Amino acid sequence: MPQPKRTRRVEGDGNNQRHAHQRVAGPQGPDIMPAIGCDAVGEGGTAGREGRRPRDHPNDGFHEPVFHSIGNYPSRPSFSVRRANLDVERMGVESTRSRLVRRLRTRSGDWGGLLLGVTGSGCSGIQSALDPAGADAARIYWLTIILAIGGALIFVGVTALLLYAIFAAPARRAWLGGRRTIVYGGLAFPIATLSLLLPYGLTVMRDVDAPAEDALQIEIIGEQYWWRVRYPASREQPEIVTANELRLPVGQPITISVTATDVIHSLWIPNFGGKIDMIPGRVNRLSFTAERAGRYRGVCAEFCGDQHARMAFDVLVVDAAGFAAWRAAQAEGAREPPTPFLQRGRDLFRSGGCGSCHAVRGIEASGTFGPDLTHVGSRRTIGAGQLPNNIGTLAGWIANTQHIKPGVRMPSYGMLSGEDLRALAGYVESLK
Incomplete structure (x- = not known):
């Protein structure tokens, strides 16, 4: 009875492997099915392992092309593992790139609307740091503008570099990982920027905190959840006490002494300057000058309990004559009910x-x-x-x-x- 033949793998270089499979007569008779050789099987399966190169072979660092014969059909080359991996990586990069472009295009309108909403929500005149009504608030305003413009420029630059690193050809973006880019962009630029901003910020802090000698003295005490306002007695006027409303004369320096009776609060009148903490047992001071008459709004800027968001007060800036008349009326007692x-x-x-x-x-x-x-x-x-x-x-x-x-x-x-x-x-x- 004819015996089947087996295929035996013969090691050799890539050129000789095309004819490396030869028929070997087996003990069972003629050919029943030709053997199939595959390096992927050698990598992950059990069949065909007798044909694998030993692990200590000097050329184990790479995959050689392996060719196979199936029946009487001509030999065909298999895909290289490394080439397949490169193709998968390239397909992943292209897919990520296309998805990112689509999202940027579809989300551009949403981001624009969000930006307009955020910027527009802070433009209310009676409670807005973007509408300064005094010199101290103007200093803080310009410091904010400079920081915002600088931060926006840095954001645009970093975003541009990020997009360049994603979409540019590998040969053109190689300089991003160079030593010079890291030293100049990652070390020198932040140090220079912060070194310029620090003295400017310290100068603004010094000018804002400077009290005037002829300032009108006012005391504000924070309580849950309202404001006690006291105007101390002066040579011409007695002491008056009111609540949840602050009256100021236009053009006169003001010094407000703040404290609290229960928990920490924080007084903030955005149109006139920065916020200041109100701490039980401690007195802090805030100085400013209201240079524009009108109605403004102050708030508590430190979480103080459940009704923190509902703890506000009106600030009414009037001329000197109107302020004097108001203070004189506040010093009087309650009138007798007429009806x-x-x-x-x-x-x-x-x-x-x-x-x-x-x-x-x-x-x-x-x-x-x-x-x-x-x-x-x-x-x-x-x-x-x-x-x-x-x-x-x-x-x-x-x-x-x-x-x-x-x-x-x-x-x-x-x-x-x-x-x-x-x-x-x-x-x-x-x-x-």
Whole structure:
């Protein structure tokens, strides 16, 4: 019976391997199926391992081309492992490159809208560091502009280099990894930039913190979640105490001494300068000059509790005559209610225990736990800048304090009847 033949691999160079397979008669008879040689099988499978080169072969560092014969068909070269890996890497780079281009094109409109939204959201005049209303705020503004322009230029440059490194040909981007690029771009440029910005920033800090000798002295005390404002007595005016509103004369230097009674707060009037911490047991000072009349807004810039975001105050800058008239009016006591309806509201204020927490000069109410209400009707807002000041909002605040601003130390007086609530709110609104 004819015996099958086996294929035997013969080692040799690439040229001789084309004819390296020869028939060898086997013990079982004639050819049944020709043997198939494959270097991939030799790498990962078990069949054909007898044909692998030993690991200590001197040419093991690379793959030689291997050719095979299948039946009577002509020999064909197999793919090299290294060439396949290069093809896969090239395909991955091209795919990543195309995906990045598509995303940049499709997202450009979204990024543009986001940029406009972010920049436009900070342009409100009454609370914006981009609208300085004093010399100190202008110094901080220009420092911000210089840093923003410098940062934008650096960002554009780094982004351009990144895109160049991704899309440029390998031969053209080789210089990015050179020693000179690393030394100049990674060391010399940051050192030079920071060395120029440091003295400029220190100069701005020195000029902003310099107090004036003839400055108007004001004290502001931060409490959860409102502001106690005190104007100390001077030679011409007695001391006055108000809350959640700051009146300033235009063109006169101001020095504000700040502290807190419970937790750390931070006072910030963006149009007039930087923020300053209000720390219990410590007094910090902020100096500036309001050079433009108008209404501005101050906020707490340090998280102080649940109602931190609802702790604001109005800043009203008026001329010297208007400020003097306002201060003289604030020094007076509360006026006698002119109507029986408002007199009923005053009686409710006394009997309801309001005077144990609030002070109203001129009646039996000298509490210091809450805001001074002697002239609360002359303020623009209530609740530390949360609601406009009128009878309706005052009635809602008195009846639903904990619903409007949960966590404040004033209880809700929802047990009052509608008539009593209107009388009490009317009396409080009349305190001007």
